[in-house]
Amino acid sequence: MLENRQFDNSDIQSVMLDDENSTLIILDQTLLPNEKIFLRLTNQNQIWEAIYSLRVRGAPAIGIAAAYGAYLGIKESKAESYEQLYEDLKKVKEYLASSRPTAVNLFWALDRMETRFKAEEGKTVDEIKNALKDEADTIRIEDEMVCKSIGENALSLLESGMGILTHCNAGAIATAKYGTALAPIYLGKERGYEFKVYADETRPLLQGARLTAWELNEAGIDVTLICDNMASIVMKEGRIQAVLVGCDRVAANGDTANKIGTSGVAILAKHYRIPFYVCAPLSTIDLKCSTGEDIHIELRSNEEVTSKWYEKPMAPEGVEVYNPCFDVTDNILITAIVTEKGIAYPPYTKSLAELF
Template identity: 45%
Template sequence: MNPFESLGLKHDGRTLWVLDQTQLPDAEVWLDGSEPEAMIALIKRLAVRGAPLIGVAAAACLATFARRGASATEYATACAALRAARPTAVNLMWAMDRMKGAGDPVAEAQAMFEEDVRLCEGMAQHGSALIQDGEGLLTHCNTGGLATAGIGTALGVIRRAFEQGKRIHVYADETRPLLQGGRLTAWELKKLGIPSTLVTDSMAALLMRDGRIQRVLLGSDRVAANGDFANKVGTYGVAVQARFHGVPFHPVAPFSTVDLACPNGAAIPIEERDPAEVRGYGALRWAPEGMPTWNPSFDVTPVDLVTSLVLDRGVYSAAELRSGVLRQVCL
């Protein structure tokens, strides 16, 4: 493959390197993700994450595997295994389906990387127009350059508004249980110089009550055909709070996150992760050993709580989403 680089992924022409996001914010460690088995392990333990980036990374891995001489059978087996690595983020399935039928896997993966960069620019253009000067913005989980090949989805929108000179302040939920907001979003916001404050997930309602949040922007791992969407667990609660307080609520996603085969949120598979993630983090444990836990990685927010969905192709209101507009714009 031709060399390329993003915030969390790079290829030197022979080896695919992945920034280990589990070691952020204190250490920037790059790991070899060239082999399918290695990439599957990296995806499963969230060393590489973010729906768009997972798809691009898996495609680049598969292309590298093909260039290194994998047989047709080995390629097909690896493609199927990568596709199954995470069940909720539809971009992974979308990317592997494209790679499965690609005549030239290297060219297809390269095109996918470049396409994701363009999609991020589209979302940034459409979404930044919603943000007004002086607004306080709430975001959840991580949706920036660590989650995509480009500048990001929701955080890309925020970044573009900041670059346009709009005076904004971002409140980043820490995002339980793996703290992607605290470890990753805060790290990106600091690198970009965007005024920001880290808060716990349970503080969002207070911020809205006190008038410090004028808009919520966050990402999505799968958007159903009717506009329901899955995102990092806690998103549904933020949506309910935003509706109560009259705060506009906008999921941001590329068209590749839209699953037209999924009629509504009830049909979205929700990944459940290791219960130990709720009892602590790393070597630190704050709950009794063996305490029963429930750890869904995502929740589903119904379209009725959405103000508008920001896609790379435009901004669509809840009424438009319920009318089936996604079938028109995402085919």
């Protein structure tokens, strides 16, 4: 069973390691905003389920959870040799990688853990295990630094007083700290900027309503929740001067996979001549993926649309449902892609490659 405990709003950290008890601790984002509960995950099945069920979500946070999951997966291994331990790692990696197909950080983090494992060849089993813990810790620490750098770069594109539209949740609880698309909003608040944020509710899982609105409201930031189909009117009324979104994967040509509905927001922003910025750590940029057509889009259960958030089903029983988790925003709709290493502008095939 998972053990629960309340947590303090003053220090939001969504993924943590309790190494002494061989436990991964995550903030259960499916319960927000009504319950603020940490879950203690003690085996691979629980970690897999937490990633699949979006208890831990946001590309960077998924990567951190996967890295710690890989470490915990081999920590208790009885292997006595490098070769035996490597076989255990490969099984753990393959299992955790099957939890979500779209977010590239999941695979990036697991590959990085395997690379570190191989670099430790010749050392004792215990030394290798310690090295993997160190690598997972480094992934978490680096993500905090990356998010702050993204925030600094994105803030250079904004001015105090702007109205900003967000979609889904790319905030502190989706990363190690600060967030990606919300990082400039947090940094701006620290420096006296006054932003007016409009948060799309983000159907069908309501990450904007449950998570972004909660997170910004807790931080004392001016935030207004709107339904997804209200994005056009707030743009037309002149309330929005910039759109900030995160992403789960960026193709080499700048096509970007993000939460379903992002592409529609980008089309609206293009129509109203509002800059549309994607905030993306380099770890989400997949130069091996040529275009958005190569990105596998995850399909999720019918219940998320028909009944999950209702006391009674709100659709006819047995009706066919199409529920893709992500859509792809074409690069022509994206004003700039903001990374920790700088801001990429079209043509993205060139500018993204140069960041590496």
